[in-house]
Amino acid sequence: MLFLDFARTCEQLEKTAGRLDMIEIISRVLPGLSDEELPVFVRFVMGRIFPDWNSRKLGIGPNILYDAIRSVAGVKKAVVIDRLNKSGDIGGTVEELLAVKTQMSFSHNDLGLLEVYNQLVSISAKEGEASQREKMRTAMLLLGDARPLEGRYLARIMLEELRIGVGEGSVREAIAKAFNVDSALVEHAMQALNDMGEVARLAKVGPDALKQVSITPFHPVRMMLAQQGSIADMIGEHGELAAEFKYDGSRFQFHKKGNWARLYSRRLEDVTAALPDVIEQLMSATDHDVILDGEVIAIKGGKPMPFQSVLRRLRRKHDIAEAKEAIEMVPNVFDILYLDGETLIDLPFSERRKKLVDVVTMFIAPQTTSSDQAAIETVYENALAAGHEGIMIKVPASPYTPGQRGKNWIKIKPEVDTLDLAVVGAEWGEGKRAGVFGSFLVACQDQGRLITLSRVATGFSEEQLAEVYEMLKESVIKKTGKEVTFEPSLVIEVGYAELQASTTYEAGFALRFPRFIRIRDDKDLADIETIEGIRARYQRQANSTRAYQD
Numbered sequence: 001m002l003f004l005d006f007a008r009t010c011e012q013l014e015k016t017a018g019r020l021d022m023i024e025i026i027s028r029v030l031p032g033l034s035d036e037e038l039p040v041f042v043r044f045v046m047g048r049i050f051p052d053w054n055s056r057k058l059g060i061g062p063n064i065l066y067d068a069i070r071s072v073a074g075v076k077k078a079v080v081i082d083r084l085n086k087s088g089d090i091g092g093t094v095e096e097l098l099a100v101k102t103q104m105s106f107s108h109n110d111l112g113l114l115e116v117y118n119q120l121v122s123i124s125a126k127e128g129e130a131s132q133r134e135k136m137r138t139a140m141l142l143l144g145d146a147r148p149l150e151g152r153y154l155a156r157i158m159l160e161e162l163r164i165g166v167g168e169g170s171v172r173e174a175i176a177k178a179f180n181v182d183s184a185l186v187e188h189a190m191q192a193l194n195d196m197g198e199v200a201r202l203a204k205v206g207p208d209a210l211k212q213v214s215i216t217p218f219h220p221v222r223m224m225l226a227q228q229g230s231i232a233d234m235i236g237e238h239g240e241l242a243a244e245f246k247y248d249g250s251r252f253q254f255h256k257k258g259n260w261a262r263l264y265s266r267r268l269e270d271v272t273a274a275l276p277d278v279i280e281q282l283m284s285a286t287d288h289d290v291i292l293d294g295e296v297i298a299i300k301g302g303k304p305m306p307f308q309s310v311l312r313r314l315r316r317k318h319d320i321a322e323a324k325e326a327i328e329m330v331p332n333v334f335d336i337l338y339l340d341g342e343t344l345i346d347l348p349f350s351e352r353r354k355k356l357v358d359v360v361t362m363f364i365a366p367q368t369t370s371s372d373q374a375a376i377e378t379v380y381e382n383a384l385a386a387g388h389e390g391i392m393i394k395v396p397a398s399p400y401t402p403g404q405r406g407k408n409w410i411k412i413k414p415e416v417d418t419l420d421l422a423v424v425g426a427e428w429g430e431g432k433r434a435g436v437f438g439s440f441l442v443a444c445q446d447q448g449r450l451i452t453l454s455r456v457a458t459g460f461s462e463e464q465l466a467e468v469y470e471m472l473k474e475s476v477i478k479k480t481g482k483e484v485t486f487e488p489s490l491v492i493e494v495g496y497a498e499l500q501a502s503t504t505y506e507a508g509f510a511l512r513f514p515r516f517i518r519i520r521d522d523k524d525l526a527d528i529e530t531i532e533g534i535r536a537r538y539q540r541q542a543n544s545t546r547a548y549q550d
């Protein structure tokens with residue numbers, strides 16, 4: 001496949017609003033692709049380069065890309081930034097600049113889809129001092145051969161933000177349609193493999209290949225997630241439940257095969273180097289090849305420490321040994337997904353728990369099973385008394401469903417009004433805060449799109465402002481006066497007193513007394529609060545005010 005054909009497909013998809021039409025367009029392309037092209041196309045069309053289990057990054061920031069296009073199009077960087085500021089779309093900007101250039105020179109080497117992919121893979125492999133220059137050179141080579149339309153999508157892929165509205169669900173349906181397989185089978189294979197590209201390849205082989213998938217050690221699967229709910233409803237629906245403490249730390253997935261082990265974060269990043277003590281503890285707890293799911297918490301003087309201490313440790317690149325001395329990290333294991341070559345996610349939780357207890361000797365999160373509301377409430381009270389966040393109640397008969405926020409895991413914790421939101425902009429600080437960002441514009445999501453909800457300027461310590469500045473300074477894509485706009489990546493938790501209807505922000509609501517609580521760099525943009533969630537909270541708030549007035 002030529003990259004131009006890929007770009008044309010993207011253009012067609014970008015102009016298509018209906019999901020069914022999108023599925024149709026993609027499903028028509030898939031059968032014509034070779035075995036090598038198929039996984040690449042599938043990932044590209046979702047705006048990804050690598051399998052989801054692979055946390056490898058291309059490492060081309062907006063600035064490298066601006067420099068590359070500046071040089072290819074023969075314009076000043078200020079021109080690139082100016083056009084970008086007007087359109088807000090890097091793809092469109094690159095397309096326009098290449099169009100001007102193409103009028104002057106006609107020579108093009110045709111870019112192949114696989115050629116682009118291989119170049120991008122080689123970019124990501126480059127490390128060290130000279131790597132930025134080499135990345136820029138490769139970006140220039142590719143953009144130099146790109147026609148304007150190709151440039152549009154190449155630029156967006158390089159920044160890993162294709163934004164043509166194709167979600168994983170549409171690709172799943174397109175694969176099912178193209179190869180005439182059940183979409184539930186495609187979904188199940190995706191849960192185990194965590195790479196839609198590979199799933200497409202198997203779907204082409206046939207349903208049996210999809211059925212036979214197994215989890216591969218060191219290819220992390222997405223974490224199963226929890227919803228809010230109530231103990232009474234859950235008992236009413238399921239009878240017996242399993243209750244565990246809800247630890248306020250950081251989620252991990254531990255993979256071990258023989259003497260080799262790695263630890264992955266909730267975002268599936270390899271955090272082995274930051275937590276050598278956790279690896280050691282888990283290695284000593286089992287002789288088997290396993291994949292375990294759990295939460296690591298920080299303990300000092302026998303008491304759980306705030307969750308921030310775990311995150312700080314995860315971000316730490318140096319002086320790990322010193323940090324290890326100061327605070328003890330303790331893993332709490334609550335699930336097992338793989339044991340000695342066997343994938344366990346389809347077994348009921350109660351069976352998985354038996355296996356877990358059989359093969360892991362320490363660090364297992366205690367569990368109470370009961371159908372008695374008072375007994376579960378006692379676990380909840382004990383959890384709070386011991387300084388934990390609350391409890392998780394789980395359905396014993398349920399499978400492990402990677403990446404799903406289903407009704408089989410329910411979190412019970414005291415009501416606190418906080419929202420996880422994306423930081424999309426900031427204003428430079430003044431006085432003591434000069435030199436760092438002082439207030440932040442935050443957004444929630446509406447069908448995958450970010451919409452602004454509030455500004456947050458209080459709740460930060462000086463140290464936290466410096467920390468946030470370091471995390472965001474490379475993500476600035478636009479500057480207007482004292483305001484900057486970010487390529488969104490950072491998630492923060494924001495507390496508030498009340499939701500108010502307002503037209504100041506795109507969401508149609510504003511937060512009263514917004515207050516920074518903590519950085520949530522364990523969360524992705526996909527995890528932030530949705531507009532539906534905010535509407536529901538607003539409704540609940542209105543109901544409780546009414547109840548109070550009655």
Ligand code: AMP
Pocket residue numbers: 223224225226244245246247248249250251295334365392411
């Ligand atoms: P939340 O982040 O509020 O949606 O709550 C779900 C998170 O609680 C999970 O992603 C885990 O990181 C964490 N957690 C703590 N203890 C448990 C447990 N026993 N079982 C499952 N998740 C837990």
